[in-house]
Amino acid sequence: MEKKQISSHMQKKKKKTSKDPCAVCDENLYYNDDTTQRVGLLASDDYTIEGWMCPFCKSHFDLDDNLVNINHQAIRIGRA
């Protein structure tokens, strides 16, 4: 389960791919070559990015893509 993505806030530096699935809901977080659909989460100082949130299932991850707060209710909802 090694993951290399550190992209906290819409910036991708990894090799190009159109596949960037969320580990929880499996939605594709890929947006384009430079941007993901990850939502950056700011720390309490409003400057430090401490992690990111999946816009689909609202689960929270830290900057190493470790799951911090899973949103169980959202896993099977998918799109309305």
Ligand SMILES: [Zn+2]
């Ligand atoms: Zn998700």
